[in-house]
Amino acid sequence: MGTQTLVARVIGAVLTAIGLVGFFSGSSLLGFGINALHNIVHLVSGLLGLWASYSGWSRSYNQIFGIVYLVVTVLGFIASGFMNSLLNTNMADHFLHLVLGVVLGYVGFMVREPAKA
Incomplete structure (x- = not known):
């Protein structure tokens, strides 16, 4: 199993x-x-x-969700009131989203x- 597949599978299973x-x-x-919406997003x-990770799209998933989680991080930091009310996020969530975005x-x-071969 390659790195792309492993990362997509582990992140997918954890989320x-x-x-x-x-x-x-x-x-x-x-x-x-x-909250319920946040759980659905996860x-x-x-x-x-x-x-x-099972269909050969791991690299695309990692690229797309890397960007998505970085955008979510920026939104969390600059629009925290909106994000907090919509998804019940807090500062810990914002930093976790940053880590996910960077890793993915x-x-x-x-x-x-x-x-x-």
Whole structure:
């Protein structure tokens, strides 16, 4: 399994699990703000990551969601009132989204897989 696939699969599995657990956790999960819409966003992005990791679209997923999570980070920092009210985000969420965006973006755009024999 290549790096692209591994990253998409791990991130996809974690986001899917967080989305599911979030429905049973109230408004906070390990200090991160959540609500039903936020859980749905985690589920959708997680399931897409899992799908991508099994269908050969891992690199595209990593690139697209790297950009998406970086945009979400910027929105979280400059429009935190809107993001907080819509998705119940907090500063911990914004920094986690930054880490996700950097990791996914770096892997998606910078990591080259060796050619298959």
